[in-house]
Amino acid sequence: MNIxxxxxxxxxxxxxxxxxxxxxxxxxxxxxxxRLLDLYAIGFDPVMGREERRHYNEQTGGTHPFPEHVDxxxxxxxxxxxxxxxxxxxxxxxxxxxxxxxxPEISFxxxxxxxxxxxxxxxIHALGVVTTCGASRWWxxxxxxxxxxxxxxxxxxxxxxRCRKVVMIHYLMDVSTQAxxxxxxxxxxxxxxxxx
Amino acid sequence: MRILVLHAHPVRxxxxxxxxxxxxxxxxxxxHEVDDCDLYGEDFDPRLTREERxxxxxxxxxxxxxxxxxxxxxxxxxxxxxxxVWNFGYPAILKGFFDRVFLPGVSFNMVGGSAQPxxxxxxxxxxxxTYGGSRLRAWLVGDPPRKSVTRVLRAIVKPGARFRxxxxxxxxxxxxxxxxxxxxxxxRSMSAF
Numbered sequence: 001m002n003i004x005x006x007x008x009x010x011x012x013x014x015x016x017x018x019x020x021x022x023x024x025x026x027x028x029x030x031x032x033x034x035r036l037l038d039l040y041a042i043g044f045d046p047v048m049g050r051e052e053r054r055h056y057n058e059q060t061g062g063t064h065p066f067p068e069h070v071d072x073x074x075x076x077x078x079x080x081x082x083x084x085x086x087x088x089x090x091x092x093x094x095x096x097x098x099x100x101x102x103x104p105e106i107s108f109x110x111x112x113x114x115x116x117x118x119x120x121x122x123x124i125h126a127l128g129v130v131t132t133c134g135a136s137r138w139w140x141x142x143x144x145x146x147x148x149x150x151x152x153x154x155x156x157x158x159x160x161x162r163c164r165k166v167v168m169i170h171y172l173m174d175v176s177t178q179a180x181x182x183x184x185x186x187x188x189x190x191x192x193x194x195x196x
Numbered sequence: 197m198r199i200l201v202l203h204a205h206p207v208r209x210x211x212x213x214x215x216x217x218x219x220x221x222x223x224x225x226x227x228h229e230v231d232d233c234d235l236y237g238e239d240f241d242p243r244l245t246r247e248e249r250x251x252x253x254x255x256x257x258x259x260x261x262x263x264x265x266x267x268x269x270x271x272x273x274x275x276x277x278x279x280x281v282w283n284f285g286y287p288a289i290l291k292g293f294f295d296r297v298f299l300p301g302v303s304f305n306m307v308g309g310s311a312q313p314x315x316x317x318x319x320x321x322x323x324x325x326t327y328g329g330s331r332l333r334a335w336l337v338g339d340p341p342r343k344s345v346t347r348v349l350r351a352i353v354k355p356g357a358r359f360r361x362x363x364x365x366x367x368x369x370x371x372x373x374x375x376x377x378x379x380x381x382x383x384r385s386m387s388a389f
Contacts, residue, residue: 010246046242046288050206087294088348089285089340092242096288110328115368117329134311143347146285146340153337154284175309 001126001196003032004076008039008083008094015173015181019130020082022185026192027080035072039093046096057110059103069101073121078195080128081151085169088133088140089147098155107158119158127156128166128195130188137171166195197320198229199389200272204279204290206236211367211375215324215382216278222386223276231268235289240265242292255301265297274320274389275353281327281341281363284334303352318353321345322360322389324382331365360385 005023009016020036027034048056052065064070083094090098104110109118129151133140148167156163168191170176170184201220205212216234223230235242251258259266279290286294300306303315323345327334334342346359362385364370364378 010244010249012246014249040243040246046292047236048206048282048287050236053206053210086244087291087298087344089291089294089344091244092288092292092295095283095285095291096242098283098285099288102283110368115366117368143351144338144340144343146338146343146348149338150283150285150340154340157337172309174306174311 001032001077002075003027003034003078003080003126003195004037004072005034005080005082006037006039006094006097008081008091008097010040014084015170015176016082016084016132018181018185019132019188022188023080023082023128023130023192026189027195030193030195032078032195035075037069037072039097044093044097046093046100048096048100052100057104060105064103064106066101069097070106073101073106074123076124078126078128079124080130080192080195082130084173085131085133085135085147088135088143088145090150095150098150102155102158121158122160124159124163126164126166126196127152127159128168128192130168132170132173134174135171137169140169140171164196166191197273197389198231198271199223199274199276200231200233200268201276201278202290202293203232203234204236204277204287204293210280212278212280212326215379218379218383219276219278219324219386222383223389226387226389228389231272233265233268235293240289240293242289242295244292244295248296253300253306255299255305258299259302262297262299265293266299266302269297269302269315270317272318274322275318275349276386276389277321277323277325277345279325280367281325281334284337284340286341286344298352313352315352316354318357320358320389321349321353322362322385324362325364326367327363327365328368329366330369331363334365 304311
């Protein structure tokens with residue numbers, strides 16, 4: 001399967017980087033084709049500008065501001081996000097990537113008459129989210145995992161109907177230990193070997 | 197009351213731009229002191245940088261790159277957020293404001309590995325926002341932006357602070373009637389702030 005790994009963290013030797021490498025290794029071992037999109041490394045600007053917003057609803061494939069990213073989305077049959085959870089949400093750079101790249105006529109179509117949404121990324125059959133989080137599991141549940149749900153419910157609605165989902169979260173990062181981090185990496189490796 | 201208005205929309209003539217001007221106008225008319233922070237207008241960069249991340253927990257230096265925004269946040273008695281919901285979340289420019297400005301020592305203190313909220317100068321929060329999709333669809337997704345405000349933000353500001361969440365859902369199917377009704381609702385809410 002073709003799997004796009006979208007990674008977003010500003011520090012090159014962060015724990016998230018180790019998670020990213022573990023994901024890529026496991027997917028490679030399982031025989032998948034992978035592409036890595038490292039949003040900080042390419043200096044992605046997450047701010048949608050005035051002209052882009054004004055023409056957002058009239059966009060066609062041909063006028064998209066990031067054709068190479070569209071190519072990644074069209075190529076992918078699976079997509080895995082690796083990022084730190086900040087303020088229970090996605091880092092701004094990742095959020096802006098969704099806003100600027102997942103546009104009408106690429107990810108979805110807005111019906112002119114009914115205003116309804118038709119998904120256009122039904123070639124994606126598997127979604128993975130691997131993230132770290134400072135808060136505990138129970139408090140994240142109380143808050144309702146807003147960042148995670150943006151991906152697993154909001155964006156996943158644009159994928160294939162029975163798109164599979166894998167979510168792995170290392171909670172309580174601020175009191176994590178060498179042991180908790182290694183065990184998380186091991187679990188990520190094992191789980192990603194079976195990702196399909 | 198000193199009110200910090202955080203606005204996040206790139207197009208001045210948009211519906212959100214109109215709501216933003218209405219908010220500021222009504223609050224000023226009511227006699228409040230308004231600090232109008234238009235994130236696009238001020239060219240705010242929402243990207244938390246490598247250096248910021250490395251110094252994140254060092255409360256001696258972490259506010260340096262965003263000192264003026266921290267001061268404006270700490271000088272406020274209330275907060276009004278004005279933004280469109282994009283992809284069931286904040287626009288990146290507003291999300292980055294939380295990432296970069298709501299720092300340890302500003303909005304929370306780390307005590308033995310757990311975060312203790314401390315943005316207790318903020319005693320009231322209002323949100324004015326728009327959603328492309330219907331309320332049902334937002335509810336099915338878990339309404340992440342609403343939870344980011346009524347749960348995440350509520351836990352950070354003064355305990356017992358009042359919250360108002362004014363949302364026009366279903367903008368893709370909105371009409372002049374629904375939009376003017378929403379404008380009146382926002383106007384009334386801001387006059388009574």
